[in-house]
Amino acid sequence: MSLLEVRGITMRFGGLTAVDDVSFNVNQGQIFAVIGPNGAGKTTLFNAITGVYEPTEGSVRFRGSPVRLEPDARLGLRAAIVAIFAGLSAFLAINIQELWTVGIAANYVLDQPFPWGKAAGDALDAARAVPFAWGVLPAILGAGVGAGTVVALWQRSRRTPDLIARAGLARTFQNIRLFTDLSLVENVLVGMDSRMRSGFWTNLLRLPAFSRERTWTEREALELLAFVGLAERAHEAAGSLPYGHRRRLEIARALASKPAVLLLDEPAAGMNPSEVVELMELIRRVRDRGVTVILIEHHMKLVMGISDRIVVLQYGKLIGQGTPAEIRADRRCIEAYLGTEGEG
Amino acid sequence: MRRLPVPILAYFAVMAALPLFMGASGLFYDAFQAIFVFSLVGLGLNVVTGFTGLLNLGMAAFMAIGAYTFAILTSDIYPFQIGFWWGILATIAVGAVAGFLLGAPTLGLSGDYLAIVTMGFGEITLDVLKNLEAVTKGTQGINPLPRPTFGSWTLELQQERGWYWLLLGFVLLAVLAVRRLERSRSGRAWLSIREDALASQCMGIPPKRTKMIAFATGSALAALGGALFAALLSSTGEPASYDFQVSILALCIVIVGGMGSVAGTLVGAVVMVGMNSLVLVKLADWAGAAGVGNASNVLASPNNWKYLIFGLALILVVRLKPDGLLPPRLEGGAS
Numbered sequence: 001m002s003l004l005e006v007r008g009i010t011m012r013f014g015g016l017t018a019v020d021d022v023s024f025n026v027n028q029g030q031i032f033a034v035i036g037p038n039g040a041g042k043t044t045l046f047n048a049i050t051g052v053y054e055p056t057e058g059s060v061r062f063r064g065s066p067v068r069l070e071p072d073a074r075l076g077l078r079a080a081i082v083a084i085f086a087g088l089s090a091f092l093a094i095n096i097q098e099l100w101t102v103g104i105a106a107n108y109v110l111d112q113p114f115p116w117g118k119a120a121g122d123a124l125d126a127a128r129a130v131p132f133a134w135g136v137l138p139a140i141l142g143a144g145v146g147a148g149t150v151v152a153l154w155q156r157s158r159r160t161p162d163l164i165a166r167a168g169l170a171r172t173f174q175n176i177r178l179f180t181d182l183s184l185v186e187n188v189l190v191g192m193d194s195r196m197r198s199g200f201w202t203n204l205l206r207l208p209a210f211s212r213e214r215t216w217t218e219r220e221a222l223e224l225l226a227f228v229g230l231a232e233r234a235h236e237a238a239g240s241l242p243y244g245h246r247r248r249l250e251i252a253r254a255l256a257s258k259p260a261v262l263l264l265d266e267p268a269a270g271m272n273p274s275e276v277v278e279l280m281e282l283i284r285r286v287r288d289r290g291v292t293v294i295l296i297e298h299h300m301k302l303v304m305g306i307s308d309r310i311v312v313l314q315y316g317k318l319i320g321q322g323t324p325a326e327i328r329a330d331r332r333c334i335e336a337y338l339g340t341e342g343e344g
Numbered sequence: 345m346r347r348l349p350v351p352i353l354a355y356f357a358v359m360a361a362l363p364l365f366m367g368a369s370g371l372f373y374d375a376f377q378a379i380f381v382f383s384l385v386g387l388g389l390n391v392v393t394g395f396t397g398l399l400n401l402g403m404a405a406f407m408a409i410g411a412y413t414f415a416i417l418t419s420d421i422y423p424f425q426i427g428f429w430w431g432i433l434a435t436i437a438v439g440a441v442a443g444f445l446l447g448a449p450t451l452g453l454s455g456d457y458l459a460i461v462t463m464g465f466g467e468i469t470l471d472v473l474k475n476l477e478a479v480t481k482g483t484q485g486i487n488p489l490p491r492p493t494f495g496s497w498t499l500e501l502q503q504e505r506g507w508y509w510l511l512l513g514f515v516l517l518a519v520l521a522v523r524r525l526e527r528s529r530s531g532r533a534w535l536s537i538r539e540d541a542l543a544s545q546c547m548g549i550p551p552k553r554t555k556m557i558a559f560a561t562g563s564a565l566a567a568l569g570g571a572l573f574a575a576l577l578s579s580t581g582e583p584a585s586y587d588f589q590v591s592i593l594a595l596c597i598v599i600v601g602g603m604g605s606v607a608g609t610l611v612g613a614v615v616m617v618g619m620n621s622l623v624l625v626k627l628a629d630w631a632g633a634a635g636v637g638n639a640s641n642v643l644a645s646p647n648n649w650k651y652l653i654f655g656l657a658l659i660l661v662v663r664l665k666p667d668g669l670l671p672p673r674l675e676g677g678a679s
């Protein structure tokens with residue numbers, strides 16, 4: 001069984017088909033490359049895999065099953081939403097002022113003990129006088145609207161990027177997206193979020209669990225920064241990093257969640273030859289940590305040098321796949337892409 | 345615990361000592377009590393807008409919800425009368441729940457749309473408070489409200505120094521709470537959404553839940569500010585005291601102080617509220633006394649200069665210090 005199976009993914013935007021029926025399998029421990037000319041649909045394919053887009057057709061299976069929220073999750077929250085809608089509708093339909101006047105204002109005398117039982121009884125009597133349909137029908141209607149909202153939200157929330165990231169697919173972006181005002185360590189710590197357990201109250205009250213978690217997460221974040229060679233700048237703002245280093249920080253941030261698969265979108269873009277060599281080395285070391293790497297890349301030396309397997313896209317269609325040697329020998333792939341290489 | 349940065353420590357040291365040199369000037373205490381109330385509201389808005397990047401133009405509504413919750417639960421015109429301290433706790437809780445309720449259906453909206461919804465929420469809240477007369481007493485407001493007690497000792501309304509320190513104490517607690525959250529997993533999640541919402545989500549941060557928690561935290565702080573404001577006056581005042589202008593003032597505090605900066609928010613509140621209710625009032629008094637200007641002419645009246653100078657100062661700050669007076673990274677301590 002493959003680690004990641006892409007099955008017949010099609011991505012349409014209006015009349016434009018950006019990705020057309022693409023299927024491939026990625027095995028555990030591979031370095032897997034997606035190549036193709038500009039506009040071939042590579043980044044769109046990445047976005048469909050990581051949940052940024054919902055594929056028009058097709059599915060992505062990770063460890064044999066689709067990544068999505070199971071129906072039993074967060075049942076309480078959804079019940080609460082339905083209840084709030086129902087309650088609000090009933091509240092709006094019943095005359096609150098009337099109930100307040102009859103129940104509280106009429107029974108309360110300054111400095112006298114307040115007859116809670118009588119007040120509740122009076123309010124209840126007043127509520128009974130309201131025609132049944134006025135209170136209960138809106139509540140049922142409200143519950144219906146609430147349930148509809150929940151179902152709609154549920155459908156949309158099943159394959160969001162955060163769920164997919166938590167399942168173990170981490171990514172970087174073509175146009176580097178760091179948290180520029182945060183320090184390097186903080187960037188990595190955000191990436192580590194899915195492995196943290198401390199909640200709002202733990203953080204606010206600084207319970208013992210908070211310090212324990214802070215100790216190991218900060219240690220691990222520094223280790224990751226050392227792994228990509230940025231340890232000495234750990235407390236600088238990410239926005240102050242030179243371009244080449246930003247790519248490395250993005251990789252460290254993505255690795256922080258201990259992903260099974262790392263998707264790199266053009267990691268070598270804009271790098272000079274010596275930086276590319278360092279990057280190849282880094283990607284190999286990532287693979288050696290047991291992370292499967294999928295990369296989009298234009299830099300042929302890098303792709304041919306480190307990939308175990310390559311797929312070629314053109315106009316959204318998959319036109320060939322195989323080992324680097326096989327791709328080099330494939331006429332169609334050469335015509336589509338390799339032959340026209342020159343901008344590097 | 346890591347220490348508070350120097351600007352915040354200096355602020356609290358100066359503020360705590362200030363009344364010792366001020367004698368019993370009413371204007372001074374009025375101004376600073378307002379400054380501390382708006383510091384709380386500003387700190388709340390700083391969580392929502394400064395940290396999380398969600399533009400909220402309805403902060404006054406949460407102040408109003410806080411003030412009225414506190415008033416209904418504590419005033420002796422109603423049977424609940426749970427007392428000052430329980431009232432404050434209940435207010436914080438109700439404020440947080442109100443934030444959740446507004447946030448649940450709306451936080452999927454982005455940028456300007458959310459701003460419009462929060463603005464509408466502010467207006468609706470005012471209308472409800474005005475018209476639900478049996479409960480809120482309409483434009484009269486609810487009064488009287490109880491005074492805080494410490495054991496058997498009660499802080500009376502005219503003990504202005506006591507109120508000053510009490511409010512300063514609340515501001516200190518709020519600062520500690522906000523700073524603790526900021527420098528934890530919760531706060532980093534907020535900041536990451538502000539910095540880059542898509543990247544944040546792709547790192548596994550659930551956007552909606554994270555935004556809701558920010559919204560609830562901010563609303564709770566604003567509600568606390570509102571409750572203290574009401575306690576200070578022993579009345580909620582009329583609903584119009586929580587109008588759109590108040591929301592804008594809160595926003596100005598955060599922008600002038602420096603978006604996302606706790607120290608900046610404190611400074612922003614001193615500058616904005618202080619200028620409004622201390623400096624410009626004095627200036628107008630002085631001009632009036634010196635016979636400068638002409639009170640019968642709209643443009644030449646010293647009382648109207650106030651607004652002119654206020655606007656001018658605001659433009660100057662935004663022009664000369666676009667990141668605010670104390671931008672977040674100058675606050676000290678990156679991680």
